Amino acid sequence: MSANRFVYVTYIRTTPEKLWQALTAPEFTRQYWAGCWFDADWREGGGWKLMIPDGRIGDAGEVLEIDPPRRLVLRWKNVFLPGLRDEPATRCTITLEPVGASVRLMLEHETELARSPLLDSLSQGWPHLLASVKSLLETGEPLEVTRHWPEGI
Amino acid sequence: MDEVFKALADASRRALLDSLHARNGQSLSELCAGLQLTRQAVAKHLAVLEQANLVAVLWRGREKLHFLNPVPIHEIAERWLGKYERHRLRLLAQLKQRLEAAEGGTEE
Incomplete structure (x- = not known):
């Protein structure tokens, strides 16, 4: 089993509770995630949808593990993009860990496919979102x- | 941010990042194979890159895997490049590539 994955890490001057809220709550994600928001049942086995501002579903999946404000594991599929939406589900793991006055956010996103346009696309998008949520919380x-x-x- | 620039100011460390860019998630042994450096030197360079948050590490069993973390470089770009500038710079980079290819030059 050779998973294809990327791992991103950023340090944000905030608390794990605030960062957790910024990553999951609609009033926060709408500000830095291009107007998108989670319509989600935040418990293990619950479903989640990332809603696009015009009402379409962007991505969706299930909550595999949830331990606020420390760890969130999501089964992650694309729904709206031809060419990406037929790919098998990927897996996204977010870990928050307090380090001094900051929080270390580690994001791991993986697929079982050796070549995955979906993972490539996600790997391009996440750095913008991580930089933006950092900016939102710090400034x-x-x-x-x-x-x-x-x-x- | 000082740590990022210091980490990048070394050809061997940039070569390690290039290697991870080509193939993400390599172990220390795999990274050593591509470079003319001792295992100790590579480990030391990786520690500097990790400290600067340019490399993220994941443990898979007993194996430590290294991943290129572009987030600090992204933050630097965000600080000095506006969104319109970024678009123009990309066009300029493409133009440069095309012109240099047309001249038959072999350098990047």
Whole structure:
């Protein structure tokens, strides 16, 4: 079993509780995730959908593990993009760990496919979102690039 | 941010990042295979990269796997590049690549 994965780490000056809320609560994700929000049943086995501002479902899956504000594991499928939505589900693991006055956020995203356009696409998107949620929590402002849903997608 | 620039100011460490960019999730032994450096030197360079958060580490059983972490470089780019500039810079980079390829140059 040779999983294909990427691992991103960022340090954010905040508390695990605030970061957890910023990653899951609609009023926060709407600010830095291009207007998107989670329609989710946040418990083990619960379903989640990432809603696009125009009402479409962007991505979806199940909650595999949840331990707020420390660990969240999601089964993650694309729903709306032709070419990506037929791929088998990926797995996203988010771990929060307090380090001094900051929180270390580790994001691991993996698939069983050796070649995965979905994982490539996610690996491009996450750095923007991580930088933007960091900016939101540390300065009160998300990054300009991630504020609005891109036109024509 | 100082740590990121210091970590990047070394050709061997940049070669290690290139190697992870080509193939993510390598062990120390795998990373050593591609470089003319001792295992100790590679381990030391990896520790600097990890300290600067340019490399993230995952344990898989007894094996330590190394992953390129682009987040600090992304934060640097966000700090100095506006979104319109980024688009123009990408076009310029493409133009440079195309012109240099047309000249038959072999350098990048």
